[in-house]
Amino acid sequence: MTETNKRFPEGFLWGGATAANQMEGGFHEGNKGLNIADVLPGGKERLKVLSEPGFNFEIDHSKYTYPNHEGIDFYHRYKEDIALFAEMGFKAFRLSIAWTRIFPNGDELEPNEEGLAFYDRVFDELHKYNIEPVVTISHYEMPLNLVKEYGGWRSREVVTFFERYVNAIFNRYKDKVKYWMTFNEINSGLMMPIMGLGFSIQKEEDKYQPTFQAFHHQFVASSIAVKACHEIIPDAKIGCMIIFAPVYAFDSNPENQLYALQEERLFNYFCADVQVRGEYSPFIKRYFEQHNIDLKIEEGDLELLKENTVDYIGFSYYMSRTEKKHKTDEDKAHGNILSGIKNPFLNASDWGWEIDPAGLRVSLNKLYDRYGVPLFVVENGLGAYDKIEEDGSIQDDNRIDYLREHIAAMRDAINEDGVEMMGYTSWGCIDLVSASTGEMSKRYGYIYVDKHDDGSGTLDRKKKKSFFWYKDVIATNGENL
Numbered sequence: 001m002t003e004t005n006k007r008f009p010e011g012f013l014w015g016g017a018t019a020a021n022q023m024e025g026g027f028h029e030g031n032k033g034l035n036i037a038d039v040l041p042g043g044k045e046r047l048k049v050l051s052e053p054g055f056n057f058e059i060d061h062s063k064y065t066y067p068n069h070e071g072i073d074f075y076h077r078y079k080e081d082i083a084l085f086a087e088m089g090f091k092a093f094r095l096s097i098a099w100t101r102i103f104p105n106g107d108e109l110e111p112n113e114e115g116l117a118f119y120d121r122v123f124d125e126l127h128k129y130n131i132e133p134v135v136t137i138s139h140y141e142m143p144l145n146l147v148k149e150y151g152g153w154r155s156r157e158v159v160t161f162f163e164r165y166v167n168a169i170f171n172r173y174k175d176k177v178k179y180w181m182t183f184n185e186i187n188s189g190l191m192m193p194i195m196g197l198g199f200s201i202q203k204e205e206d207k208y209q210p211t212f213q214a215f216h217h218q219f220v221a222s223s224i225a226v227k228a229c230h231e232i233i234p235d236a237k238i239g240c241m242i243i244f245a246p247v248y249a250f251d252s253n254p255e256n257q258l259y260a261l262q263e264e265r266l267f268n269y270f271c272a273d274v275q276v277r278g279e280y281s282p283f284i285k286r287y288f289e290q291h292n293i294d295l296k297i298e299e300g301d302l303e304l305l306k307e308n309t310v311d312y313i314g315f316s317y318y319m320s321r322t323e324k325k326h327k328t329d330e331d332k333a334h335g336n337i338l339s340g341i342k343n344p345f346l347n348a349s350d351w352g353w354e355i356d357p358a359g360l361r362v363s364l365n366k367l368y369d370r371y372g373v374p375l376f377v378v379e380n381g382l383g384a385y386d387k388i389e390e391d392g393s394i395q396d397d398n399r400i401d402y403l404r405e406h407i408a409a410m411r412d413a414i415n416e417d418g419v420e421m422m423g424y425t426s427w428g429c430i431d432l433v434s435a436s437t438g439e440m441s442k443r444y445g446y447i448y449v450d451k452h453d454d455g456s457g458t459l460d461r462k463k464k465k466s467f468f469w470y471k472d473v474i475a476t477n478g479e480n481l
């Protein structure tokens, strides 16, 4: 490999990614209201809650623990954490704003000053070290009041509340934040409506109409945010954020090829088509007809979507997905959160997520070919158990290998395939609460946090081996992997 094709572009945004509900804690402080993440139980129970119909959105301390309430206490320790990110040389730090810090119930007329002031302090601290904040406006943390009183994103009224929220944060942070994203992993609402769309499906067969109506409201809300962002902060960039997992056909059987294509169009492209191209695709319109979905689209909605498309695509990449039309239970890759069947060529993580660095290069190519807008990998990483050695160190070579191979895949997509990329913020740069299982033991960080699944621990921070490795990657702009 020559020196030139080892390079990442100048100004590439290296960093790490997090979400408010998984790390801040302080769930009752600063007048913050309750959000969805605050009522999600910890441990494997959570996945059950997320994937089965009928969740009631109540806290029940007699049955469950609630790890997000304390998170990793970033709310009080942000200065220490940001100093560690700076020591690694971060150029960017992805975080989300908790909507309920700004509008505790979601439907107030005026924002909560204490919440606004908290993020002022965080952004100022980041700028002290020349770290660009990359802000997700809504990351699985819808105000609980909007869920209970309005039915989450099923309600059109929520669009108005969201508009108030984005106007408040764009006006307040216009000089501090230049990179924004609207809804985290918006397409995840297809499989986990609780976190993404703010409601629980009551009966499997009734899911289509409310799900896609809620998506329509989110698309309208997203376009309103894009429009407001462009008006209030003309030098900012605002993106969408999707989960992308390329779908491979299990074999060359044309039936399986077609099935993989259809799954890909629905899960991977449906949302980005609307947010990047500004319209519902012919495929999805047919899908609506086939499932008797009759979207209520208000006058002006379609023009709004068309005229206010995003500037870039942010996406998370953890795994690929392999599919065949007729699969048995035995074929299934059970750990993979995105279902699919086992891929005989891939190994899986401690949590059964299949590891596929080449799949990241495939994803970058597919997205760039289809949309031609800059791409930002805003999540990627290995959730794994960490072991503290006798000398106190954490030798997370498995994490380093994982990251090295994925970063090499991006480098090749840029240099060999001509893909345009803005940056890379690996997920959970500091250990935090897992979104799907509420566990602390599923660790992604370069920085270890002494907190355990049972809630015990000092919350002390400790640098892992990967901390020093990533620091060198950033210092050499990706040349030393």
Ligand code: BG6
Binding pocket: 019, 022, 184, 185, 316, 379, 383, 427, 433, 434, 435, 436, 437, 442
């Ligand atoms: C993404 C989410 O799905 O994956 C994050 O945007 C999440 O919030 C991350 O934490 C990893 O998933 P998990 O379940 O291992 O935390």
